[in-house]
Amino acid sequence: MKIASLVPMSLIMLIASTALSAEVPSECERWFKESGAKPGTGRDCVWKCVAHPVDMGTFTCGSYCDELCGREVVPKDDRYLKGTKYAACRDEYLYSIRHPRSVSMVQNARDRAFALTKEHFKQNRADDESDAFRHFVWSSLISMESGSDIASKFLEAHESCVTEDAAQEMDRHNNQTGIQTVEKLRKEGRLTEEAIVKEGLDLVKNGKLVVIAPRRKPK
């Protein structure tokens, strides 16, 4: 008896959730006009909207009252997510959720890498020497702070949204060189940020980092 009643309930919930993930249906727009609610009148509009009777064809319409009243709604589908690709890749988000403690360290290392690249190359560009140096320094600093394992995993997640093979290969090589350099400096007992920067600049000058579009070497 109980199981039998759960089946139609689940079906109704499934249909309702499918309806909610889509745009506002046209029948809800008609239903909203009939309610007499006026968009732009804030909560009055929402109250009138939600209080308006529904039937079998409009029973999910109350869920769209915020949208229909022109109010900012809490994102429930990909309206917020569509903007997320700017900030990080899918794998980076997942890595960050799984390793929340390493996120701020990764971020500090990134800020420092940006600043050091700007200091030595005057710009941060794509595919050139500044790009190679930035990746080298970033991976080195993460590795210095948290070890090569975290550096490799985070940077691999970071590379997952680079769509061009050549650019991805360039970044991977330069990241890996950074991680190996830190291991070398650690063994030699001279692991400091200054040593990393010096190694990075030397590697760029000597053509040891991968650069797709050479522009200029540091002075």
Next chain:
Amino acid sequence: MKNYWTLMLLIGSFLIVGCNQSIVTAKEPSKAKKFEDLKPEEIKKIQKALGWDDYLKSTKQMSLDEAKKRWGQKPFSAEAFQKGNWRVRAPLAVDLLAHKEIYVGKTEQQLRKELGKHDGFFWRDSIPAYIIEDGLETGKDSWQIVFFVGMNDRVDDLRIYENN
């Protein structure tokens, strides 16, 4: 009777193994998480922790009016933009900023095909940014036009930012 207890022991073992398995899974729920499972609040929190919000706020942006004054405006041509240097690109980029609809909604693939490989840098390598003023040549600031591509792989917006 002996068979009964053997059977009970077997069932008991299965239950213990099953419980342990579920405890292990429960200890690390995030391991099974997919990107689609992330809540908007979680995403927002990560973006903040990664410094995206601060980067946007701290990077100098140029308005359309300022851009017109600085570089002028010429009708956009993808071919000219792709072939030209930054001096050619700048007034075309101003026209793009004035007519965002030319690229908003286009796929990232279309964008790259029409404008070529980007040479600027904004926050991460995968964000298409094209240099429209090279400070190394002018001795002034460097500027770039940045295309924001969403999770749906389509351009959402484009803006002019300082390259730093």
